[in-house]
Structures are given as structure tokens and as C-alpha cells.
Amino acid sequence: MLALHSTGLTFVSLCLALAAAVPPLGYERKLLHDYLGKREEKVSSSCLTDAAPTTSAPKTNVWAQISPEDNLVVWDLLHSTTAGLNLTLPSNAKPSDNYVFWIDTLPLNKTDVLPFIDGSGTVPAKYARAIIFEGGKHEPDSQEYMIGPLPVTNSTAIQKLDYLYNGGKGGSVPYNGRYFDGPRSSATDPLIVSIMSNISDITAALFQGGVYYGSRDNRTTLALSSGTPQSYDGTQAFRNIMFRVPGPASYMTPLDFFLLIDCTGTDPSLYKMKGFITGEKFYPTIAALRKAFEAGELGMEYDQTLDADWTLVDYKPELGVRQLESKLAPATLEIGGKRYKVDEKNQYIEYMNWSFYIAFSRTLGVMFYDIKFKGERILYELSMQEATAQYGGNQPKAANTVYHDTYYSLGAEMGTLIEGYDCPFGSTLWNLTYHAGNGSVTNTNSLCIFEADMNFPLSRHRTGASNDYGFSDLGTVKGAQLIVRAIATVGNYDYMFDYGFHMDGSLEVSVRASGYLQSSFYYPTQGNWGPRIQQATQGSLHDHIITFKGDFDILGTKNSL
Structure with a gap:
């Protein structure tokens, strides 16, 4: 102040x-x-390298992930003959097999946690959560299971995880509606290769020599992409495949060529082509497409760029150099030393009357628990629940795309942060770890913590007076906040999540989107769906909807917030 x-x-x-x-x-x-x-205030001798002061969490972080050791033991238990799940290793699996998709940590019930964190209750039992694709069943599906208590003992059980859901089927999802993973994608490849090989002369003529013989064939010069969902109700499955010019930013180099296939069920021999779309017209068969091609009815008004350098996030002086841009940009520095304390083992932080625990999930990312201000719990939990993007357009990919980014394990995509750019120099950097198969993956320096100037006063007032100073009193309070940040790169998008803990007791959640557009091929008649951004590329009109769970405990747990 x-x-x-x-x-x-x-x-x-x-x-x-x-x-x-x-x-x-x-x-x-x-x-x-x-x-x-x-x-006795001193400026820190090295605000860039000084570690945050340490503290000790009042209780163990019960929301933390299961350990890598527990993950491995759970994996072995699921694959044991006594489990009776008849599992195949994912690397060898076909759609008609049963195999583990992923293992994560099952969220604890709040009623089990409160006696422990608020009193002398016992530590609540920990459980793993697993998704198993069960293509080998008579009625194939995807089923969630809970495994616990952990560590694994003779009392550990494998049970269907149904109590979290109220849709009538518990943790079961119809096979056709489940995640479209590697084995399912591989199962559709022979059909795609067969079709595209048959029309390679057409695609080469239309797309500057572009052909597709399969992703592993050296002759292939096109890339493909298909959006989600692949099923609307689980009764059937489909892929609306859009072809693109390959490269580091293929999201920005789409082609006006779509292949639609039916991939319902677990038997690839029953998969079939539904047709093609190009030039805003539908062709149900190869023969129909070839007839139009030979009649000169197919053609591209604009050629897609083969050099994607224009899309890259790098320095481009050829676009113009701004005056004084070589000078060092302003920076946030904790020059008085860090004013927050951490217990890294328990992922616990204290700052200016705030205290809270951090947890992590491969699907939801960073989560906060037991958030207190001046010793009083304000929130039991604050966590992102879903990041949805819904597109619009007059082309199959744009018109049929609704992304739910937890579907893609958003948390697992929270990657390494660049100090000085993604986060200020001198930030506290923590790793985030998730489980994959029977192992674990650590994304280093993927969570950053720092205090930042709010760049405006938290409070101020001036009392005017007729004297040499022009006032009798002037008070202003410097605004600052502690920010916890992670950035998830999900496909083409980079979601930047900020959680700001302000000195006045307010809590701010910010999400910024960056990365690449999911673009569409440019047609002058489709200007209502997005602007032209390159000779053959247009942006796609879309909305982002990000939802959060905030379990408020203001004045106790019996409020209606």
C-alpha cells in the first residue's frame, strides 16, 4: 500500500x-x-532463481493421483486370470477384443473426506478408475470400473462404476459411441486405402498431385482427419473424413474432398463407403465420382497452399518490422522475493490468507480442493468439467463437429511451459504426471505458480484540500494476485487456464484460446460460415463452451451454492 x-x-x-x-x-x-x-525490507538477491519458501500441509493431499506403483499393480490385477475380464494388450488389440483404455484416479466422495480434513477421521480409501473397451462381449460396449481399496490387497475388488452416472446405463457406453482410438482407426484403414487407391488419378489431378495410399505408404502425399462425434446415439458409427495437405499445421490447409464411411460394429469386413463430397455435391459411389470427373465437372477454383510456413507461430520480419520491437518487453518479476509458500509433495499452497490443495486428472486437468481464505473454507472443489467446441458450416467436417476435449484426455495434454513467455521468469514450476497403460508419463514444468501485479490499485481514494498538495489524504492499495497456470494443447487448440487468487478474497478463473483454427476449404458462397484467411482457406464459425464445478462451502456445507 x-x-x-x-x-x-x-x-x-x-x-x-x-x-x-x-x-x-x-x-x-x-x-x-x-x-x-x-x-527491514530487502530486494531479493535473485528473484529469478530463489525458490518459494516451504510450508507443511495440515493434512495429506487425499485428492492426489494414485501412485505409479498402484497404477502398475491395478493394471496387473485387471489382466490377471482371476479378474475374468479376458483382456488383450492394447498394442495387440482389435475392435473385437477387450482391452484397457486408461487408468486414472476415482474422485473421493466429499462425505468421506470431510471427517478427515476437518477433524480426526481416518484417511479415506483410494480407488482407481478404469475404462475398458469390451468389444469381445455379445453386446460390445465401453465400461467403467472402480478398483479398490488401494494399495491392492485381498480385499481389493473390481466393480462396475455406475454410481457417478444417472443416465440409466451407469458407466456403460455403446460400442459405436465409444472413443475412436488406434485399434478402431486401424480397422477402417484398409477400406479407406482401397477406396482412395482406386481414385488416385482423380485426387492427383484435383489436388496438385495429392494421393492417399495409407499413412505408412511412402507414396502418400495427403493427410486425413475426421471429427467427432462418430455416433449420435450408439446404434451406428461413421467417419466423415476430410483430406488435407500434410505438414506442421495441417489444420490450416484443408482440401475440398470428403470421404464418408460407415464403420458400425466390431467387424471391419462389414464397413462400407457411404459416398464422397466435393464441390458442394454428393457422389454415392466411385463410379459416380469418376463419371463427373471424366465429364469435366470436378475442379478446384483455388489451389491449397503446399507450403505451410505462413501458419507457423514464428518470427516473420517479411510481414513488417515494428519500431522499437527489438527492445525487451515488460515483464512480471517477483523482485521482493516470493510471497507464497508451497508444500510440493502434497501440492499445497499458502498465499496472503489463502490456502488450497492441487490435484490432477488426465481428463479434467488441474483441480483445486479445500480452498480457504483466512482459515475458512470457501470452496471444497473448483475444477473444469468440460471444454466443448461446436462448429458450423456447409461442409461435412465443419457441419458435424462437436468436440468434447475431455474425450481427448485434456489433462494429459498439459505440456511443458516456456519460462518468460508462457509464464513469467522466476515462476515456480511443477510437473504433472498421468498414467498410460502400465506406466506413467511426466510432463515436466507443466504447471506454473507466480504472483503478478494486477496493474491497477485494489482500492484507492483521494480527499481534496486547498493546500500545496491539493489533497489532505490519498490512499491506494497495490493490487496483486497469485496465479496458477497450465496450458493444454488439444489437437489444434491451446487452452490457457489461469486461476487467480486475489488479496481481497476474490477468486478469478480465466481461459484463453490460442493455437490454430480448425479451418475449412474456402468457397465464396460460404462467407457466412467464416472469413477467408488464405487463398484456399477460411475460418470456421464455432463456439467454445467451458464448464466448471464450484462446490462452495461458504458458512458451511449446507448452503445451496
Whole structure:
């Protein structure tokens, strides 16, 4: 806080003084030196390398992930003959096999946790959560299971995880509606290769030599993509495949060529082609497409760019150099030293009357628990629940795409952060770990913690007066917040999640989107669906909807918030 009075001057930060338009001189300089001497305030010797002070969490972080050791033991238990699940290793699996998709941590019931964190109750039992694709059943499906209590003992059981859901089928999803993973994608490849090989002369003529013989065939010069959902109700499955120019940013180099296939069920021999779309027309068969081609009815008004350098996030001086851009940009620095404390083992943080625990899930990402201000719990849980993007357009990919990014394990895509760019220099950086198969993957430096200037006063007031200063009292409170940040790159999008803990007790959640557009091929007649951004590329009109769970415990657990 900076307080100015008609009788004197005081500062709490040396940097405020140095940053003033007119530096303190004479008597004001003496007041500053005296004030800093009384406060014994020192500027950190190295605000870029000093670690955050440590503290000890009041309780063990019961929301933390199951350990890599527990993950491995759970994996072995699921694959044991006594489990009776008849599992195949995912690397060898076909759609008609049963195999583990992933293992994660089952969220604890709040009623089991409160006696422990608020009193002397026992530590709640931990359970793993697993999704198993059961293509080998008479009625194939995807089923969630809970495995526990952990560590694995003779009392550990494998049970269907149904109690979380209220849709009537518990944790079961129809096979056709389940995640379209590697084995399912591989099962459709022979049909796609057969079709595209048959029309390679057509695609080569239309797309500057572009052909597709399979992703592993060296002759292939096209890439493919298909959106979600692949099923609307689980009774059938389909792929609306869009072809693109391959490269580091193929989302920005789409082609006007779509292959639609029916891939219902677990038997690839029953998969079939539904047709093609190009030039805003539907062709139900190869013969129909070839007839139109030979009649000269197919053609591209605009050729797609083969060089995708224009899409890359890099420095492009050829687009113009701005005056003074070579100067170092402003930066956030904790020059007085870090004012927050951490218990990294328990993922626990204290800051200016705030305290909270951090947990992590491969699907939901970073989650916060037992959030307290001045010792009083404000929120039991704060967590993102879903990030949805719904597209619009007059082309199969855009018109039929609704992304639910937890479907793609959003948390597992929270990757390494670049200090000084993604987060300020000197930030506290933590790793995030998720489980994959019978192992674990650590994304290093993928969570950052730092205190930031809000760049506006938290509170201020000036009382005018007829004197040499023009006021009798002026008070202003410096605004600051602690930010916890992670960035998830899901396909073409980079979601930047910020959780800001303000000194006045307010909590701010911010999400910013970056990355690449999921674009469409450009047609002048489709301008209502997005602007033209390159010679053969247009943006796709879409909405992002991000939902959060906030379990408020203001004045106790019996509120209706």
C-alpha cells in the first residue's frame, strides 16, 4: 500500500519509488530510507532463481493421483486370470477384443473426506478408475470400473462404476459411441486405402498431385482427419473424413474432398463407403465420382497452399518490422522475493490468507480442493468439467463437429511451459504426471505458480484540500494476485487456464484460446460460415463452451451454492 499525506511520504516497495515519474529527493528521500530501514525490507538477491519458501500441509493431499506403483499393480490385477475380464494388450488389440483404455484416479466422495480434513477421521480409501473397451462381449460396449481399496490387497475388488452416472446405463457406453482410438482407426484403414487407391488419378489431378495410399505408404502425399462425434446415439458409427495437405499445421490447409464411411460394429469386413463430397455435391459411389470427373465437372477454383510456413507461430520480419520491437518487453518479476509458500509433495499452497490443495486428472486437468481464505473454507472443489467446441458450416467436417476435449484426455495434454513467455521468469514450476497403460508419463514444468501485479490499485481514494498538495489524504492499495497456470494443447487448440487468487478474497478463473483454427476449404458462397484467411482457406464459425464445478462451502456445507 502506498499512502501519501500532506505531512509526508511512505512507500512499502523500493520498486515503487524507482518507478515513480519523479524520484524522491531531499526530505522525501530521507523518509523513504527511514521507512525501508524500519521495515527491514530487502530486494531479493535473485528473484529469478530463489525458490518459494516451504510450508507443511495440515493434512495429506487425499485428492492426489494414485501412485505409479498402484497404477502398475491395478493394471496387473485387471489382466490377471482371476479378474475374468479376458483382456488383450492394447498394442495387440482389435475392435473385437477387450482391452484397457486408461487408468486414472476415482474422485473421493466429499462425505468421506470431510471427517478427515476437518477433524480426526481416518484417511479415506483410494480407488482407481478404469475404462475398458469390451468389444469381445455379445453386446460390445465401453465400461467403467472402480478398483479398490488401494494399495491392492485381498480385499481389493473390481466393480462396475455406475454410481457417478444417472443416465440409466451407469458407466456403460455403446460400442459405436465409444472413443475412436488406434485399434478402431486401424480397422477402417484398409477400406479407406482401397477406396482412395482406386481414385488416385482423380485426387492427383484435383489436388496438385495429392494421393492417399495409407499413412505408412511412402507414396502418400495427403493427410486425413475426421471429427467427432462418430455416433449420435450408439446404434451406428461413421467417419466423415476430410483430406488435407500434410505438414506442421495441417489444420490450416484443408482440401475440398470428403470421404464418408460407415464403420458400425466390431467387424471391419462389414464397413462400407457411404459416398464422397466435393464441390458442394454428393457422389454415392466411385463410379459416380469418376463419371463427373471424366465429364469435366470436378475442379478446384483455388489451389491449397503446399507450403505451410505462413501458419507457423514464428518470427516473420517479411510481414513488417515494428519500431522499437527489438527492445525487451515488460515483464512480471517477483523482485521482493516470493510471497507464497508451497508444500510440493502434497501440492499445497499458502498465499496472503489463502490456502488450497492441487490435484490432477488426465481428463479434467488441474483441480483445486479445500480452498480457504483466512482459515475458512470457501470452496471444497473448483475444477473444469468440460471444454466443448461446436462448429458450423456447409461442409461435412465443419457441419458435424462437436468436440468434447475431455474425450481427448485434456489433462494429459498439459505440456511443458516456456519460462518468460508462457509464464513469467522466476515462476515456480511443477510437473504433472498421468498414467498410460502400465506406466506413467511426466510432463515436466507443466504447471506454473507466480504472483503478478494486477496493474491497477485494489482500492484507492483521494480527499481534496486547498493546500500545496491539493489533497489532505490519498490512499491506494497495490493490487496483486497469485496465479496458477497450465496450458493444454488439444489437437489444434491451446487452452490457457489461469486461476487467480486475489488479496481481497476474490477468486478469478480465466481461459484463453490460442493455437490454430480448425479451418475449412474456402468457397465464396460460404462467407457466412467464416472469413477467408488464405487463398484456399477460411475460418470456421464455432463456439467454445467451458464448464466448471464450484462446490462452495461458504458458512458451511449446507448452503445451496
